[in-house]
Amino acid sequence: HIQDPASQRLTWNKPPKSVLVIKKIHDASLLQPFKELCAYLTEENNMIVYVEKKVLEDPAIANDEHFGPVKKKFCTFREDYDDISNQIDFIICLGGDGTLLYASSLFQGSVPPVMAFHLGSLGFLTPFNFENFQSQVTQVIEGNAALVLRSRLKVKVVKEHREKTTVQNGIEENGVVSANLEKEVGKQIMQYQVLNEVVVDRGPSSYLSNVDVFLDGHLITTVQGDGVIVSTPTGSTAYAAAAGASMIHPNVPAIMITPICPHSLSFRPIVVPAGVELKIMLSPDARNTAWVSFDGRKRQEICHGDSISITTSCYPLPSICFRDPVSDWFESLAECLHWNVRKKQNNFAVEEEE
Template identity: 30%
Template sequence: MKPIFRSVALIGKYQGPAAGATPDTLRQAIKNIAGFVEQQGCELTLEAGTAANTGLTGYATLDIDGIGRHCDLGLVVGGDGTMLGVGRRLASYGTPLAGINKGRLGFITDIPLDGYQAALTSMLAGDYEEDVRPLMHARVMRGAECVFEALALNDVVVNRGSTSGMVELRVEVDGVFVSNQRADGLIVASPTGSTAYSLSAGGPILHPSIPGWVLVPIAPHTLSNRPIVLPDETEVAIEVVSGRDVSASFDMQSLASLQHGDRVLVRRSAHRVCFLHPLGWSYFATLRKKLRWNEGGS
């Protein structure tokens, strides 16, 4: 079978080893995957940081923007966190991504490292499941000025500092007042992020095909403040009314320190991320495995 992806980029997590792995074994894994992809007839490019930190030579290298401009597919070696970061940065280019997990299988990085050859052989030839996920675009407004903005694939979170008390937040949807909430914080999660922080805070799981997101209070002072599912064509505004050391985070990566009166505006991004999975992939099978739904039955 001939590959339908002419140019493939390999992007590896090199900041730290996976459980039970060493830097040398991870370097060897990336080298093995690179050689395998070339054997399938593809042009292999290493992400520049991956090449520098693994010491691998003999391959063309590009930065993330270069990969977006020139490569047909990105192979991400790492966990869901690595994939989230790469997905945000490549979203504007429309580059599809497939994830090889070097630790425990994730929700979106679902090709096991010990079985990548069989999965990639078929996927590179065009036999795969396509999974398109929306991105969130968030801005921090201080008066009329945007002081920070970021994309998020999982969630946007406004919360209190680790040593401070509750925060008070005013919430609007499309300019319509919803409520003033006193809580440890508030989460706006996409369907992708509904199985992350949102889930641990009591939010529902949203199927990836649902065009919506969920608004989830974190430890609310009033127990009747419950999660609510909203259409993702709306704009959510979260204003800081009171509280100390309040911050906003975007996929738990980038942080913005907030002042009283700051407004965090969240809307659907114009960009989406396309993940590729092995043929036969099922979202429900992933939930069963990750959430252990089959355990404890009679």
């Protein structure tokens, strides 16, 4: 039996009490919607509202006396300092797709349901319009909404730890000219949860990137080009789509491997099962290092001996639908990417009988 995507529904074990509101910063057009939403949540629904501290540092919010009583009720946090992962019932995003990616980055484990309002420049992942936000938020609080579970990637970066020793004026105590020394003193391990894609590229180097891709321990190919994108179905409509990949519905369990400008006429993007483990390493004969980023963030250099392991995470991002997973996706394809927009072909004119 294949599950109907529309059968996934939002259900609350108990009524939600706390909500995280994420607002795109440095955007004056979002100030009024942000204030209206927060006032509605606190005053009409008696909810505990969490807001990032830097959002409230905006002078337009900090100096608004009328908004003061609402602002005093907020719980604030700082990214990378405060852990709020166990205190949030659901998330509301105001902005573009970047706000949803940011919400994902805040939760490295289980993610609360996310309701995203389209107030940014793209809005492929943000199906809600703000005009009727009160009724829409109320429906979510009552549990009357469809869900799409957007798979994420669990990424583990293992680096050979190199200790750099800076020598003053490039001369050691014995008078020998020396560059910076690198000493291997173990391994450094970092983990990330990724909603869109992992991008490995050549960085500032003018040489081709040269990276080996392993699937479940077997070398499947070496990428020689500008780089490679490993993406989720959600990420298939982002950078991967620009690099020529197919667009995959978020309910499809899969991982996509898409080369970036490969120096090969036959290197087509491929789709592999969601259950595999991918590993990416610099090829032994690579002329230069590579660089990696995760949903466009945490960019860092990858050197010989370092590895990037990628699997499907057991913590998807539950995205609240405006209608249902299928309708919302095709609506986004049409509205944001103008998928298959073409002038209609005319039919043959019917000749009148003589």
